[in-house]
Amino acid sequence: MLFLLSSGIAPVIGQTTRSTSLDQKVVELKEARSLAALCAQEPQIKECQFAIGEWKPVELERAKMEAPACFDQCMLDVFGFYKDPDTSREIPAVRTKDFDGAAPSRGFEVTFYPVAIRLLRYEGCAGCALIYQYPTKVTARINGQSFGLPILARGGYYVPSGLRRAILASPSSQLTFDARTTEGQFTVNISSKALQAYAEMLRLLNYDKVL
Amino acid sequence: MKTFLRSLCAAAVLGGSALPASAQIGNPSVSSTSAVQNVFCEKNLRATVTRVSKTVLPSGYSDLKDVQLNSDFRYPSNDLPFSQAMAMNDPVTGQSVAVLDQNFIPGGSKVFSSWGRHGITIGGYWFYRTGGGFSTPIGTFIPFEADILWISDGSSFLVIKGCNGRFTVTKEIAEALRNYPAGKNGYIRFSTEGTGSAILSEIGKDTVAAWKKVYANWTPEAPPKVESLGF
Numbered sequence: 001m002l003f004l005l006s007s008g009i010a011p012v013i014g015q016t017t018r019s020t021s022l023d024q025k026v027v028e029l030k031e032a033r034s035l036a037a038l039c040a041q042e043p044q045i046k047e048c049q050f051a052i053g054e055w056k057p058v059e060l061e062r063a064k065m066e067a068p069a070c071f072d073q074c075m076l077d078v079f080g081f082y083k084d085p086d087t088s089r090e091i092p093a094v095r096t097k098d099f100d101g102a103a104p105s106r107g108f109e110v111t112f113y114p115v116a117i118r119l120l121r122y123e124g125c126a127g128c129a130l131i132y133q134y135p136t137k138v139t140a141r142i143n144g145q146s147f148g149l150p151i152l153a154r155g156g157y158y159v160p161s162g163l164r165r166a167i168l169a170s171p172s173s174q175l176t177f178d179a180r181t182t183e184g185q186f187t188v189n190i191s192s193k194a195l196q197a198y199a200e201m202l203r204l205l206n207y208d209k210v211l
Numbered sequence: 212m213k214t215f216l217r218s219l220c221a222a223a224v225l226g227g228s229a230l231p232a233s234a235q236i237g238n239p240s241v242s243s244t245s246a247v248q249n250v251f252c253e254k255n256l257r258a259t260v261t262r263v264s265k266t267v268l269p270s271g272y273s274d275l276k277d278v279q280l281n282s283d284f285r286y287p288s289n290d291l292p293f294s295q296a297m298a299m300n301d302p303v304t305g306q307s308v309a310v311l312d313q314n315f316i317p318g319g320s321k322v323f324s325s326w327g328r329h330g331i332t333i334g335g336y337w338f339y340r341t342g343g344g345f346s347t348p349i350g351t352f353i354p355f356e357a358d359i360l361w362i363s364d365g366s367s368f369l370v371i372k373g374c375n376g377r378f379t380v381t382k383e384i385a386e387a388l389r390n391y392p393a394g395k396n397g398y399i400r401f402s403t404e405g406t407g408s409a410i411l412s413e414i415g416k417d418t419v420a421a422w423k424k425v426y427a428n429w430t431p432e433a434p435p436k437v438e439s440l441g442f
Contacts, residue, residue, distance in 0.1 A: 029440060030435065030440070033435035033439060033440070034435065034436075034439035034440060035439070035440060035441065035442060036439070036442075053442060054442070084438075089438075091438045091442050092442060093438070093442075111437075111438075113437065113438055113440075113441025113442045114441055114442050115440075115441050115442075116437055116438075116440050116441025116442075117437075117441070118437045118438075118441075120277075126286070127286060127287070127288070127289070127290070128288055128290045129278045129279065129280070129282065129288030129290060129291055130278075130279040130281055130282070131276050131277065131278050131279070132276070132277040132278075132279060132300075133276055133277065134273045134274075134277065136273065136274055151270075151273070152435070152437065152440045152441075153270050153434050153435055153436070153437050153440065154268070154270050154272065154273040154277075154434060155273070155437065156435075156437030156440060156441070158440075159441075182274055182276075
């Protein structure tokens with residue numbers, strides 16, 4: 001009887017002690033193809049335990065009531081749930097751009113999701129093709145700290161927990177991305193408004209409780 | 212002439228991403244001995260509808276420029292680089308990868324080719340000059356589209372039939388182009404609509420090198436979406 005009881009409790013104890021950060025599960029995240037699918041497979045991951053996502057539908061619906069919902073895409077530098085016109089999924093994001101006002105057809109577009117960003121360089125002109133370029137290496141710099149962002153997909157990069165922590169600690173700081181492309185090295189400046197909107201998204205979805 | 216060139220360029224770009232359903236790379240039923248369905252070449256004018264899945268690229272192409280084909284014929288994009296592999300995002304047919312090549316006599320005839328993952332396009336124009344001496348010389352441009360293509364493949368060669376300058380890429384063709392000896396110029400032969408002659412044309416060594424990227428061996432699989440990975 002004692003043996004049965006102890007063998008029944010052991011996995012529960014094991015689960016709490018095996019709680020890991022998503023940083024250690026980036027390969028598994030790629031393989032699972034979505035954070036929601038990974039959280040269903042490995043609920044002991046800290047982000048899955050504490051943060052809100054599609055794996056916590058009731059909490060997510062409550063969170064959606066506190067942010068605007070927009071079809072296709074929301075305004076720049078504003079946190080909102082945008083509705084994917086194809087799938088009708090409501091995805092939290094902050095979209096921002098960094099471009100030279102003298103040449104607005106060239107610049108960078110960054111979309112922040114809770115644990116990933118989409119970053120691309122765009123270049124176009126009248127009579128030219130609009131060309132996107134996806135950096136082959138991205139390093140984030142904030143408050144003297146730098147973080148390498150692993151590549152998840154074409155134009156998609158993982159946001160490590162250290163960077164999320166630094167942004168939550170000081171959302172009005174200057175965040176830059178050093179982006180290396182086949183055309184050269186570029187620095188992408190993120191506006192403080194966009195960064196504050198990203199911090200707001202992280203807080204609403206309880207990512208501040210993960211750290 | 213410029214308009215013609217632009218439309219040719221646009222058609223070639225479309226050829227780079229057009230994909231008949233039954234001719235996907237990796238489809239074992241497609242070989243040189245079986246008929247290849249070409250949706251562009253319906254000789255009998257029956258009304259047909261062919262549904263084709265949009266293509267997607269795997270993440271291995273993240274180093275390439277991703278050309279967004281969002282300018283229609285009124286605003287042609289005529290600045291696409293030659294002899295360089297490019298990813299392309301066609302709003303109608305989906306994502307593809309292709310390399311453009313041109314071979315020409317300055318001020319004269321030109322052969323233009325687009326080597327797409329799923330389709331090849333070959334066209335151009337011949338330039339004829341008449342008159343001169345005491346009369347005013349007159350130059351005439353005659354556009355052409357290839358309909359038969361010869362590609363060297365090791366100790367043998369492939370004879371590929373298409374029409375309207377378009378050829379569907381099969382697994383066998385992709386393999387021949389991928390394995391083409393790199394580091395030097397390549398050669399193709401083609402004949403044009405209504406003629407029996409087989410013209411020899413050179414392909415630049417950079418285009419030959421880009422074939423290795425365009426026709427790289429991979430199984431079609433939709434890459435994960437960034438928004439799904441991040442939320």
